[in-house]
Amino acid sequence: SECGSRLREWVAVQSDSGDHTKWGEVERILNMTAVRIQEMGGTVDIADVGTHQLPSGETVSLPPVILAEFERDPKKATLCIYGHVDVQPAKMADGWTTDPFNLTEIKGNLYGRGATDNKGPVLAWLHAVESYQEIPVNIKLIIEGLEEVGSYGLLELTRKRNDSFFADVDFIVISDNVWATRNPALTYGTRGSSYFFVEVDGPKLDFHSGVYGGSIQEPMSDLIALLGSLLDHTGKILVPGVTDDVAPLTEDERKLYDNISFDLEEMKSVAGVKHFLQDTKEEVLMARWRNPSLSIHGIQGAFSEPGTKTVIPKQVTGKFSIRQVPNMDPPDVERKVKEHLQQVFSTLKSPNRLRVTATVGAKPWVANLKNPQYVAGQRAVREVFGVEPELIREGSTIPIAQNFQEETGKSVMMLPIGGHDDGEHSQNEKISRYNYIEGTKLFAAYFYELSLVK
Amino acid sequence: SECGSRLREWVAVQSDSGDHTKWGEVERILNMTAVRIQEMGGTVDIADVGTHQLPSGETVSLPPVILAEFERDPKKATLCIYGHVDVQPAKMADGWTTDPFNLTEIKGNLYGRGATDNKGPVLAWLHAVESYQEIPVNIKLIIEGLEEVGSYGLLELTRKRNDSFFADVDFIVISDNVWATRNPALTYGTRGSSYFFVEVDGPKLDFHSGVYGGSIQEPMSDLIALLGSLLDHTGKILVPGVTDDVAPLTEDERKLYDNISFDLEEMKSVAGVKHFLQDTKEEVLMARWRNPSLSIHGIQGAFSEPGTKTVIPKQVTGKFSIRQVPNMDPPDVERKVKEHLQQVFSTLKSPNRLRVTATVGAKPWVANLKNPQYVAGQRAVREVFGVEPELIREGSTIPIAQNFQEETGKSVMMLPIGGHDDGEHSQNEKISRYNYIEGTKLFAAYFYELSLVK
Structure with missing residues (x-):
């Protein structure tokens, strides 16, 4: 046609x-x-x-x-x-x-x-x-x-x-x-959404892990520690204060969820997952629609191809985003995320350099x-x-x-x-x-x- | 010529x-x-x-x-x-x-x-x-x-x-x-060295973090938690028992290190780092030559290119290796690493599937x-x-x-x-x-x- x-x-x-x-x-x-x-x-x-x-x-x-x-x-x-x-x-x-x-x-x-x-x-x-x-x-x-x-x-x-x-x-x-x-x-x-880039910059070249491994604080292990501080296994965002402004659920709003012909078993099958982080269709819908979430998308600069490479990458950039809901404010979220990552980074006593930037920032x-x-x-x-x-x-x-x-x-x-x-x-x-x-x-x-x- | x-x-x-x-x-x-x-x-x-x-x-x-x-x-x-x-x-x-x-x-x-x-x-x-x-x-x-x-x-x-x-x-x-x-x-x-592949396999497709974010336990966050359990910021390997068999330092061996014309400041400059994980040339050399180390090389399957992509990767494989010294035994190290990762994974209560494999295993x-x-x-x-x-x-x-x-x-x-x-x-x-x-x-x-x- x-x-x-x-x-x-x-x-x-x-x-x-x-x-x-x-x-x-x-x-x-x-x-x-x-x-x-x-x-x-x-x-x-x-x-x-x-x-x-x-x-x-x-x-x-x-x-x-x-x-x-x-x-x-x-x-x-x-x-x-x-x-x-x-x-x-x-x-x-x-x-x-x-x-x-x-x-x-x-x-x-x-x-x-x-x-x-x-x-x-x-x-x-x-x-x-x-x-x-x-x-x-x-x-x-x-x-x-x-x-x-x-x-x-x-x-x-x-x-x-x-x-x-x-x-x-x-x-x-x-x-x-x-x-x-x-x-x-x-x-x-x-x-809404903010997309974050967490760049850890270390040695001046990529190194062989045999030659330098054990003597260098590697940007990749710093980054893993930073990304690991963002959320727990229940999906809860661990950045202090970030979820404080989430609008409380009203009774009128709650009722809207009863009318959605959402079938939990079918959605599990569509997604190919054994279970969601929530137990009921209403909770899953609220997690997707009216509550914030944090997803880690990947790492740029590390070894990402098939096979093996024994490299210590000199510079790695972790990428994650936070989906935001009323009444969260993206600039406020950005500030809290940056403060949190700087605080975690300070506990690593790293010789490397941290730079956190954010884009989008949609409400x-x-x-x-x-x-x-x-x-x-x-x-x-x-x-x-x-x-x-x-x-x-x-x-x-x-x-x-x-x-x-x-x-x-x-x-x-x-x-x-x-x-x-x-x-x-x-x-x-x-x-x-x-x-x-x-x-x-x-x-x-x-x-x-x-x-x-x- | x-x-x-x-x-x-x-x-x-x-x-x-x-x-x-x-x-x-x-x-x-x-x-x-x-x-x-x-x-x-x-x-x-x-x-x-x-x-x-x-x-x-x-x-x-x-x-x-x-x-x-x-x-x-x-x-x-x-x-x-x-x-x-x-x-x-x-x-x-x-x-x-x-x-x-x-x-x-x-x-x-x-x-x-x-x-x-x-x-x-x-x-x-x-x-x-x-x-x-x-x-x-x-x-x-x-x-x-x-x-x-x-x-x-x-x-x-x-x-x-x-x-x-x-x-x-x-x-x-x-x-x-x-x-x-x-x-x-x-x-x-x-x-010696063993190279590990930590594969976390989740939903049946890559998903949009807006659509599924918050309702799915993401393979990437599971993997970050697993990789984060491997070593601390001092470079110490946290896998239980892995360093038990490291040969003690004898006085004869210690003396060999005094004769190496290693200059700590020059090596810092060559590596482009502010400081190493150790304070003296002898400690740095021992960290590189006669002590074990663990390096995280990268992640396959996640977003690794420049720019932004709001993806929840369905399957990600973390790659790391452990450099081994006498009297560590690679099969024993492999067993301990696999047990450790399975144990950490069980605490994540994840619907995803974990598969840890290892190659090389050189003594x-x-x-x-x-x-x-x-x-x-x-x-x-x-x-x-x-x-x-x-x-x-x-x-x-x-x-x-x-x-x-x-x-x-x-x-x-x-x-x-x-x-x-x-x-x-x-x-x-x-x-x-x-x-x-x-x-x-x-x-x-x-x-x-x-x-x-x-």
Whole structure:
């Protein structure tokens, strides 16, 4: 089909924003997006968002952000759709069954990096727009290429355009997450995130462990001690004070969890784990959605290839991130983490040098469920899928949800179309053909319902 | 010069034995070695040493071992020279200043992977043989291509050939280490080593830390806890019982350390560290030569590239090794390490699976300093360098030193020619042109002195 072939074309672009040397590909997919919108009759503004300093100190130009619009009828409601066309890294060696950049359909699923996060949903929005002769709402689009690294430049752009591009916007909608279960969902909250780099710098060269082993305090053992001080085996974060500001659970909030058709045994099977850190579905959901978490992602600079190497790495950088929830404040978390790591490092009496840096720092987000766009969203789901949507939160981070809400004062909603087993950021990421097509219908129905509630 | 050009040709072969997919290059350099020996008039036996099972379970054919000889005069002493032509991994991205596989001379130093460990010394032996019209001793050569991964198959070959190839050997000499200081040295001991793989296997896919973070006991945090239980910040190994069998220091042994012209400040500067784990030169030397050590080399399976990736890796493998000294026993160490890690893992109450495997398991080695070949070695050093050699031990592992001594009952000596700052296993490995040429003269003088002491 034409839909599948356009997604194939987009997935083929290796727009991995985590590696700034690939930002040329990010710019290419942004350009393809702009051309597509113009072909559909939209107007496009390619907004420059300046430069960025990498952890190395190097300054690089940021890929631009696309601002676009269809229609401008003052009698109609104006909906602003956000999406991104950059992706997480992917390579066959990570364990993909198919080439991650060659969209492959197997048994009704479309496999490829970005299929569900977020190229598929962005194309679904464009197809929903295309499905109308006359769109019932004014449509604005804001499409970026740096979501996976923290949307550099977007917050400032939002501020700058608050009185122009955003002035007549009534609602902002984002489809950059997935359903929690087999049922469609509306999402009213996301966790924030800070990504930390813990660099321990020691001898001036990598050394042979036979020659120097036993006489040198190795950066790697310092780093293991630092990373080991972050959380215990129950998943509890051990950085002092970091979880003090977590919002207490209200009775109203607790009740929302009863209605989620989450099946613990099925989710264990999907994840391939014997048990979760929590015992009940409600506790697991709260751990993912409304409580903070800390994950250690890896170590750069140490020996990471197959086989054996008897090296003492001279410099190693541990990487971890903390997912944050209301009312945690990322700058406060960053300060506490840095103080904690410096304190632990001082007990190691190390001759090595410690440098802790952090990026992203996105705030958590919670929306007001009573806003009319949530009513429109619920009606559209009923219409297309014939069921009541689940009201869910999202454990992962879409920094601009909170940023849009805070900076523009507009209502923000997330309207996912991806399946709960789509594997975003993982090997064999996919979107099902069913979700891709019904999702397009959902978006079209949502435009219509929104025109009624305004 | 011809010497430099042959070393350049050998260094250009990427015979990295740590990666079994490169064993074709190991076989190529072995073949080049065999051809060279035959051109010099030696006879060559290419010995098949069977197969090897990789940690993955796959069985692979091992590269062969070269057995060669020059002369066979029953009136002469017979010296067997050991060397290896495989190398450690190397790539520009690790921080090399020059291409590691393109030998580059800068200010009298020849930079390249294998320049000092061990291609340079193997060529120096061949050049020493070539320097004689009639060699004063019978020469045998045993050249392998798997030293860096533990000399698979060599021990069994030694056993099989004990009554044939080794029957008429009087002395075995190895030049696979470096001087401890600026002074030439004879080496009478090496540490043993066991290399451990700690695999923690969890969910069935890599997951997004936003989606699953907080609900899953992550393999990476289990692994960090396991690795963190191995040693403290003073370098003390915390695995119960592992250091119980370390030989006590005798007064005679202690005195040997007074005569090493080791300068603590200079060594700090060479290593680029503010301080070592010990305070005196004697303590540092003992830590490197006669005490055990544990180094954590890295983690396979986690995110190790530049940039950010918010992944929960499904399976991670920590890699560390323990350098061992008399009277530690590698199988006993392996058992204690496995018990310890299983015990720590049980406290984590993890749903993940732990698998600890070990390779190498080489025993430590100490020689009898009173053997005549040590007398010959001392005389040759005096003759070529005009100084008394230092009697040193080596912190790194040459598994076959102990194996040769134990299996053949012959005297084994190590006669290094590399400089103390050659950086074997490190970035910018080199041998100086001075050491390469004077080392060749030392080997030639050693042949002559050996013919007198027999």
